[in-house]
Amino acid sequence: MRARLSSGAVVFAAMLLTACSKPTALPAPPPDAGTKAILATLPAAYQNADLENGQSNLALCKACHTLNQGAQAAAGPNLWGVFGRQAGSQPGFDYSDGMKRLNVVWDADRLNTWITRPSAMVPGTRMSYIGMESAKDRIDLIAALKVATTAK
Numbered sequence: 001m002r003a004r005l006s007s008g009a010v011v012f013a014a015m016l017l018t019a020c021s022k023p024t025a026l027p028a029p030p031p032d033a034g035t036k037a038i039l040a041t042l043p044a045a046y047q048n049a050d051l052e053n054g055q056s057n058l059a060l061c062k063a064c065h066t067l068n069q070g071a072q073a074a075a076g077p078n079l080w081g082v083f084g085r086q087a088g089s090q091p092g093f094d095y096s097d098g099m100k101r102l103n104v105v106w107d108a109d110r111l112n113t114w115i116t117r118p119s120a121m122v123p124g125t126r127m128s129y130i131g132m133e134s135a136k137d138r139i140d141l142i143a144a145l146k147v148a149t150t151a152k
């Protein structure tokens with residue numbers, strides 16, 4: 001026996017498809033003046049980053065890091081003011097030996113290398129995060145991290 005779709009079933013299927021397709025996203029509002037001024041301090045590659053994408057990926061980091069000024073460390077150290085800060089220098093945080101020895105001052109490109117694959121930059125790191133493969137996602141994330149951890 002061959003099943004035949006009634007026209008009612010076809011209409012119903014079409015309605016389901018329409019209901020499931022995502023609405024088109026509205027374009028993000030342009031960054032405000034304070035945000036623009038912060039972005040302007042970053043290397044060119046980061047200045048036109050997609051902050052919305054960056055912010056949504058920052059959720060991955062917030063599982064272990066607080067970003068606000070004065071917030072307590074969580075599984076990872078607090079990241080307020082991390083740009084321009086000596087690696088492994090948050091008082092009272094129990095860093096790995098590798099991080100204590102790293103001897104870099106964090107900037108956008110070094111943070112980019114770090115989140116590409118933390119274990120490659122600091123063997124034996126206590127940051128159990130595998131790394132972010134997409135170069136675009138890293139750029140967006142670092143721009144959003146800068147905005148979130150810098151005073152306006």
Ligand code: HEC
Pocket residue numbers: 058060061062063064065075076077079082086087088089090094095096097098099100106111114115122124125126127128129132145
């Ligand atoms: C599973 C928990 C975890 C996640 C997820 C995580 N981190 Fe970390 N992070 C840590 C820990 C723990 C350390 C300390 C590493 C060490 O001592 O080796 C650290 C260290 C750091 C440092 C060095 C801070 C300093 O004071 O020198 C930076 C920067 C950093 N993380 C950024 C990020 C970013 C950006 C993300 C998101 C892409 C992220 N982390 C995701 C746990 C995490």
